[in-house]
Amino acid sequence: MPSTAYLRPRSIAEVTQCLASFREAQLLAGGQSLLAAWRLGLCKPTHFVDLQDVPDLNDIRIEGDALWVGAMCTHAQIARSPMVLSQNPMLSELAQGIADAQIRNVGSIGGALANNDPAACWPAGVLAMNATIVTNQREIPADTFFQGLFSTALQHGEWILGVRFARVAWARYLKFEQAASRFALVGVAVARSMRGHVRVAITGLGQGITRWPEAENALTAQWRVNALTPLVFDARAAQTDLHASARYRAHLVSVLCRRAVAADTKESPAMPASAPMMLATPPSLPGRLQGSSLLPATPARVWEHLLNPAVLQRCIPGCTAMTLTQAEHYQAVVKVGLGPVSATFATEVALFTEPHHAPQQPMRCRLVLTGQAGALGEGKATVLVELHAVQDPHTQRINTRLDWHATPELTGKLAQLGNRLMDATAQSLSQQFFKRFSGVLSGETATPHKNESLYALARNVKQWLQRFFER
Ligand SMILES: Cc1cc2nc3c(=O)[nH]c(=O)nc-3n(C[C@H](O)[C@H](O)[C@H](O)COP(=O)(O)OP(=O)(O)OC[C@H]3O[C@@H](n4cnc5c(N)ncnc54)[C@H](O)[C@@H]3O)c2cc1C
Known part of the structure; x- marks a missing residue:
């Protein structure tokens, strides 16, 4: 310990x-x-x-027309507060549905917001309500507070004092629970402001809470369940895991949103037979995690950068060292800090390239990653990467669509954390990687690296690359 x-x-x-x-x-x-x-x-x-x-962090009070809830208010305290019930019953209902009585009696709204778990209920409620998170330094609107999976706008030394909820005309939160934990498999919060503007926030999709702008516009224009009928929630915004497929999660979003609105309008929430079918998710290679990125360079240039250890070190979040040990084998040290996880992995990466016969064929390679996190256990993953040439219809330039598919395996304590957290972590880190990688390809100035030996290694890789393309 x-x-x-x-x-x-x-x-x-x-x-x-x-x-x-x-x-x-x-x-x-x-x-x-x-x-x-x-x-x-x-x-x-x-x-x-x-x-x-x-003192004061447990306060619940009315401030003008708004409701103030202190950061240390527990879910149980919020659920039973007559002030919350009269001002905004949705908040009581949401708090009452969290976990079990033991957790509700100690878990706090401040802790839940700072943690920003991708399946937590409070972030969805706070985002739909357009609430303001008040810290020791400033006031942060919910729209800018939540910054993706387990990430918030809180800076070092900044912490939450409480949350201010403006009065709304009506709000409802519904979730489909993950039976073991009562976290949301999917949760949908719908709030209608005093001026009739509607906000819809969704939790449980896998990559952090998000709003559904199409539903918000439709419901603002017409506060009826039927306003949602032509809309299909895009399954690509959801993640597939052990508990549910992305398509199932997307379907739940529509169902819960209809039920939430119907609770006010007293219509039937049932989906009419004429409702459009859900979009098919694109066919994929095998692999539990997957993603796709459009990169602003030709496949050959992307390939060259992918094999450059200096570029990789700059783009892999938390990578503090990257060395080429032999052709197509790297060693890296990567510190992962996301939500409750903070672990340093000593990682080995072996690269296996497939012969590339024709320009119209995608370039393919397979990466085998092995990460040791000391007493925490080991992670292994096989990642398939494909580079497809795609032409920009406006500029006619050739860009690259990079598709990747990975199957991670965990042992030790990391495995106990469960696939939900580890998959979400891997997905989020890959997104950060491709964002940075895309920046490097579009010519963002790269910070010169202090470690001169890396330049020597980069030269080795370049030589190896030349040999590869000459083959
Ligand atoms: C089995 C289980 C089931 C759960 N089910 C649900 C559920 O259904 N729905 C749901 O929404 N949640 C659920 N939760 C989450 C739970 O309700 C807590 O809200 C959450 O775990 C945060 O806990 P906490 O308040 O004790 O914060 P802590 O665990 O003490 O802290 C969490 C993080 O927040 C930081 N932090 C705490 N307070 C502040 C502050 N004021 N300012 C800045 N940072 C702060 C801490 O440093 C830490 O990083 C569940 C949790 C468990 C264990």
Whole structure:
């Protein structure tokens, strides 16, 4: 068990001081996510800064026309508050549906928002309500607070004091539960402002909460279940995992959204037989995780960059070292910090290229990755990469569509974390990788690397590349 000091500040200023003094300190609210991750050795804060003695963080009060909920209010406290019930019953209902009574009695709204779990209920409720997250430094609108999987706009030293909910005309949150944890397989929050603007926020899709703009526009124009009938939620925005396919999740979004609106309009939520069918998801190569990126360069140039260790080091999130050990074999050190996970992997990557016979054929390679995270266990993955040449219809330039498909396997404590978290982590890191990679290809200035030996390695790779293309 890692040794972590325990601090118990008594004021907002003292908490801020603790965070400023100890860079690797972590706030402790109810400990429902943090302590589980810590016990598994997935994070190693130097200090826990317990918030329970800080006054005012448990307040629920009316501020003008808005409702203030302090960051340390537990789900149970929110669920039973008469003030919340009268001001916005949706918030009571949402809080009452979280996990079980034990977790509701200690888990807090502040902890849930800071954690931003992709299957949590509060982020969807707060986003649909267009609420404001108030920190020790500023006020952050929900639209900018949530920044994808387990990521928020909170900066180092910044922490949540509470949430301000403006009054709305009507709101509802419905979720289809994952039976074991009661986290949302899919959850949909719908809120209608006093001026009739509708916001729809969805949780459980796999990559963090998101809004559904087409449904929002349709419902703002016509507050009827039937306004949703022509709409199909795009399954490409959802993830497939052990519990549900992307198509099933997309279907649930429509069903729950219809039910939420019908609860107010008293219509039937049933989908009419004439409703459009769900779009087919594109055929895919085998592999549990997959993705596709359009890159602004020809396949040959993308290929060259993919084999350049200096470029890879710059683009892989958390990569602190990357060396070429022999032709087509790399060693890398990668620190993954996402939500409760904070682990350093010593990774080996072996690259197997397939012969490329004709220009119209995609270029293909297979990467076999083995990552050791010490006592946490081991991760292995086989990744199939395909580069397809695609012509831009406007500029006629040849770009590249890079498709990848991966099947990861985990052992040890990492496996205990479960596929939901690890798949979501892998998917999010790949998105970050391709965003940076796309930036490098479009000529963003690359920071010169301090490690000169990498340049020597890059030269080796280049020579090897030349040999490869001459074959
Ligand atoms: C089995 C299980 C089932 C669950 N089911 C659901 C569910 O159905 N729906 C749902 O929405 N949630 C669910 N949860 C999540 C749970 O309800 C908690 O809200 C969540 O785990 C956060 O817990 P916590 O408040 O104890 O925060 P902690 O675990 O103490 O902290 C979580 C993170 O937030 C940070 N943090 C805490 N407070 C603040 C703050 N004020 N400012 C900035 N950062 C802060 C911490 O440093 C840490 O990184 C479930 C959890 C478990 C374990």
